[in-house]
Amino acid sequence: MPWWQRNFPEIPVPGVSTMTKGRHHSDFSDVIGNRKKHHHNQCDKCHSLDDRRARGFASGLDREEYERDNAAHDKEIEDWRIVERYWMMTASQSPHLYNLVCADDTEKLCLPHWGTRNFKSTASSSTVRFIPWLVFDSSNGIWRYLYQPKNMWRKGANRYCTSMYYVIKGLKERAPSNQARTLVVIADNLSENKCNVNFAFYSGM
Ligand SMILES: [Zn+2]
Numbered sequence: 001m002p003w004w005q006r007n008f009p010e011i012p013v014p015g016v017s018t019m020t021k022g023r024h025h026s027d028f029s030d031v032i033g034n035r036k037k038h039h040h041n042q043c044d045k046c047h048s049l050d051d052r053r054a055r056g057f058a059s060g061l062d063r064e065e066y067e068r069d070n071a072a073h074d075k076e077i078e079d080w081r082i083v084e085r086y087w088m089m090t091a092s093q094s095p096h097l098y099n100l101v102c103a104d105d106t107e108k109l110c111l112p113h114w115g116t117r118n119f120k121s122t123a124s125s126s127t128v129r130f131i132p133w134l135v136f137d138s139s140n141g142i143w144r145y146l147y148q149p150k151n152m153w154r155k156g157a158n159r160y161c162t163s164m165y166y167v168i169k170g171l172k173e174r175a176p177s178n179q180a181r182t183l184v185v186i187a188d189n190l191s192e193n194k195c196n197v198n199f200a201f202y203s204g205m
Contacts, residue, residue, distance in 0.1 A: 002058045045073055087184050091138035096176035100138035101167055102186040105131050108150055135167055139177030157197035160187075168205055 004013050014022075022028075042050075049070050056062045091100035110127035129150035136143050146163055153159045164185075171177040183202060 002060070006060050049073060084186060087186070088138070091184065092141055095139040096179040098138070098182045098184060099168070099171050099177055099180045100136070100184045100186070101164070101171075102136035103164070103167070104134055104188055105155075106134050106145075107132075109147070133163060135163075137167070137171065139171055139174070139180075157201075161197065161201040164201070165205075 001013055004011075049066070052062060052066050053070070056066050087098075087100050091098040109130045109132055111130065112127065130147045131150050132145040132147055134143060134145055146166075148159075148163075168183070171180075183205075185198075185202070
C-alpha cells in the first residue's frame with residue numbers, strides 16, 4: 001500500500017480481488033505461474049539485504065544504497081560460482097593431480113517413511129531422524145549421501161573429520177585419484193567454526 005501511494009498518489013489503492021484478477025491479465029502471460037518451491041542457500045548478508053529490501057519497499061528509503069550493496073553481493077556470489085566451477089572442471093579433468101571434495105548437511109530424513117508421504121499414525125516425535133550428509137567425489141563425478149542419526153553426535157570438527165576420513169580413504173584406494181597430491185575441500189562454514197581442527201586433520205592425512 002505505501003508503495004502504491006508513493007507511485008500513484010492520485011489513484012485510490014485497488015482492492016485485493018482486483019489485484020488477484022489482474023495477475024491473470026494477458027499482459028502478465030510471460031510470468032511463470034505456480035513455481036515449484038525451492039530454497040536458495042543464503043548467507044547472513046543475503047538475509048540482511050532481504051530485510052532492507054522489504055523495509056525499503058514500504059518506506060521508499062535506502063533504495064539506491066540497497067541496490068548498490070545488492071549488486072556488489074551478487075557479484076561476490078557470481079565470482080564464487082566461477083571458482084567452484086573451475087575446481088569442479090579441473091578436478092574432473094585431472095583426477096591424478098587434484099582431489100576435490102564438496103560436502104554439506106542436507107534436510108533431515110524421518111523414518112519410517114513409506115512411499116512418498118508419512119503414515120497419518122506416525123507421529124513425528126516417534127520417528128528416527130537422520131541427517132543426510134551430501135558429499136561429492138570428484139574422481140568418480142558422483143554425489144553420495146552419508147546418513148547419520150540426528151543428535152547422536154555433536155556437530156563440529158570431530159564428526160566432520162570422522163566422515164571426511166572415510167571419503168578421503170575412498171579416494172586414496174583407487175586409481176587415478178590415489179596419485180593426486182592436492183586436496184581441495186568446499187564446505188560451508190569451514191573456515192569459521194572448524195578451521196584449526198580441520199587443517200590439522202588434512203595436514204595429518
Ligand atoms: Zn549471500
